[in-house]
Amino acid sequence: MSEKTKLSLAKETKQILQENGIILNKNLGQNYLIDDFKRKKIIKYAKLSKEDIVLEIGPGIGTLTIELAKNAKKVIAIEQDATIFNILKKRLEREGIDNIELINEDAVKVDFPEFNKIVSNLPYQISSPISFKFLKHKFDLAILMYQKEFADRMNGKVGTKQYSRLSAMLYFKADVKFLTKVSPESFIPSPKVDSSVIQLKPKDIKTIKIDGEEFKINDESYKIYSKVVKALFQHRNKKSKNALIDSRHMIGFKDKKELKSVLKHLEDKNPKFKELLLERTINLSPESIMELSILLKDHL
Numbered sequence: 001m002s003e004k005t006k007l008s009l010a011k012e013t014k015q016i017l018q019e020n021g022i023i024l025n026k027n028l029g030q031n032y033l034i035d036d037f038k039r040k041k042i043i044k045y046a047k048l049s050k051e052d053i054v055l056e057i058g059p060g061i062g063t064l065t066i067e068l069a070k071n072a073k074k075v076i077a078i079e080q081d082a083t084i085f086n087i088l089k090k091r092l093e094r095e096g097i098d099n100i101e102l103i104n105e106d107a108v109k110v111d112f113p114e115f116n117k118i119v120s121n122l123p124y125q126i127s128s129p130i131s132f133k134f135l136k137h138k139f140d141l142a143i144l145m146y147q148k149e150f151a152d153r154m155n156g157k158v159g160t161k162q163y164s165r166l167s168a169m170l171y172f173k174a175d176v177k178f179l180t181k182v183s184p185e186s187f188i189p190s191p192k193v194d195s196s197v198i199q200l201k202p203k204d205i206k207t208i209k210i211d212g213e214e215f216k217i218n219d220e221s222y223k224i225y226s227k228v229v230k231a232l233f234q235h236r237n238k239k240s241k242n243a244l245i246d247s248r249h250m251i252g253f254k255d256k257k258e259l260k261s262v263l264k265h266l267e268d269k270n271p272k273f274k275e276l277l278l279e280r281t282i283n284l285s286p287e288s289i290m291e292l293s294i295l296l297k298d299h300l
């Protein structure tokens, strides 16, 4: 299409959906972006070069996909909905675009091919599993649209309402940066919620200092940290000692007495441990939770 005859994104999207008789499916998070200004911003945030291989989850009818493909070496786009997948496949054939690998699968279940960037307007119902799946892979940068509340929790700071299990889990894995808000009118159909575009940059914190001594953060310590975080955030306003006792099954204790005696033993040995156990969960920084986890490690 020449610049002159180019339709606005809103018109183009409505036309493609209408021509194909598509009624978008809320259960699959099918809210399609129709805001050209926000689309341009998202592409710009991705700082693409012709070396980049971009993973996109949920390409829909290609709103971001085609723009990404113009600026990157290759796009790998995973779309679950077979009807939408076929519409996009035909569109790419028609437009002669050959640097997009389309995969018709559930992105939560399928293995990802190699990529170095991720750019997606995510289906919000898979925000949590897909984000943790991303973090199991090596990549340089991700530009992702989430429901605003979810994005706020990803970025939650210690002591605030937004500080959550998600914030604590992400802390050792990625730097999270808010980029821009996107309002419901930027999509069809309009969702009931605001959205936020977030930048994720993986980080690799390998050690933590406790009382001047360096401790390794490896897969094993992160696994224990995950359990402790899960147990603590079941009771975000309780003192962490009570939170751990109340959620003891999550850290592998059936018996209340047994955990209490382990905690007492550690409190007697280490005044810092005692101090941390008196803090409420929401006031414990990720470093402090890691410290608790490392001290508890030999008893879990």
Ligand SMILES: C[S@@+](CC[C@H](N)C(=O)[O-])C[C@H]1O[C@@H](n2cnc3c(N)ncnc32)[C@H](O)[C@@H]1O
Residues within 6 Å of the ligand: 028, 029, 030, 031, 032, 033, 034, 057, 058, 059, 060, 061, 062, 063, 064, 078, 079, 080, 081, 084, 105, 106, 107, 108, 121, 122, 123, 124, 126
């Ligand atoms: C929010 S829409 C985004 C569409 C398009 N990228 C845009 O920006 O307008 C999310 C897309 O993800 C697809 N989707 C939903 N669940 C999925 C899953 N588990 N795996 C892959 N795609 C999924 C939906 O069918 C939908 O096309």
